Structures are given as structure tokens and as C-alpha cells.
Amino acid sequence: MLRQHPLIREGLIAGALGAGAVALWFLILDLTHGRLFFTPAALGSALFNGASGVSEVQINATTVVGYTFLHIVGFMAVGFLAARLMMSADKEPRVLLGAGIVFMMLEVAVLCALAFAASWLLDALSMWTVLIANFIAAAVMGVYLYRAHPQARRDLRTNLEERDLGHDPAR
Secondary structure, eight states: OTTTOHHHHHHHHHHHHHHHHHHHHHHHHHHHTTOTTHHHHHHHHHHHHOOOSGGGOOOSHHHHHHHHHHHHHHHHHHHHHHHHHHHHHHHOTTHHHHHHHHHHHHHHHHHHHHHHHOHHHHHHHOHHHHHHHHHHHHHHHHHHHHHHOHHHHHHHHHHHHHHHHTOOTTO
């Protein structure tokens, strides 16, 4: 079925890669701080239990698995959006500029959501770790989709070469 629906396949793969990259990043950070699964537990505690500080974080299977499920679903949605943008870029390379703008909007939206919903999370997780996690996810998803779309890759390369050589296609 997935061979017949490349958008679904690419969205699922891109979303899974992004979700996995972020989960691995925070797992490594949590391990280095000696607090296994703290990040998904903190986010889950804020989301499901209305936790208002680190002291209210509940590191248990329900909170960690519940948040992880939402994390994966969210990344699947982003994966579908990114896959759709890349499919559009196969026909119109300028769509990649739009993809960059969408990425920046998602980055700001994530930080705003954390700041409004539970500002203590930005203190507990550190804003830089959240920014790095999002950039890692974008890079992993972007590399996968870039490789999956040779036409967009060729068009981008051609446009960059024309720009570097000073060719103006409008002339």
C-alpha cells in the first residue's frame, strides 16, 4: 500500500526519523544528567497533569508513553507537511523557500507553546536544548526528503549554479 502512496510513505518515514532524532537527543541529555526519561515525563506531566514545576514531574510509564505517542503523532503531521512540500518542489523549486519559512514558523510555534503553556519547562529543559532538538529533527527529515526527491535536488543545484555563474533565466 505504501508503494502506491508516496506521500504517506514519505510522511511516515520523515515523521518517524524526526521523532526518533528528537527522542534520542533528549534521551542522551537525560542520561547525562542522571534523570532517565525526564524530558518526556516533564512534557507529559505539564500536558496531562497540569504540572507547574519540576517538583510535580511524574516519571512513570503512563506519562512517558502518553507524551511519546503525542510526540510521534505531531512529528507524523510535520512529516506529511514536509513530504508534501518536497513533492511540490519537484514541480516548482521555489517551494523550498516556503519550506524554510514553514520550518521557522514551526520553530517559533514550539517555543511559544512551551512559553505560554508551561514556561517552567523552558527553564527545566533549557531553550537551547529545544532549539537544537528541532534543528536536528529538521536536518534529519530534510536530508531524507532531499535524497528522496532527485528532481528538486537537480533543480536546486541548477538554480544555484545559474546564480553563481551570473546567468539570469529571465533574460
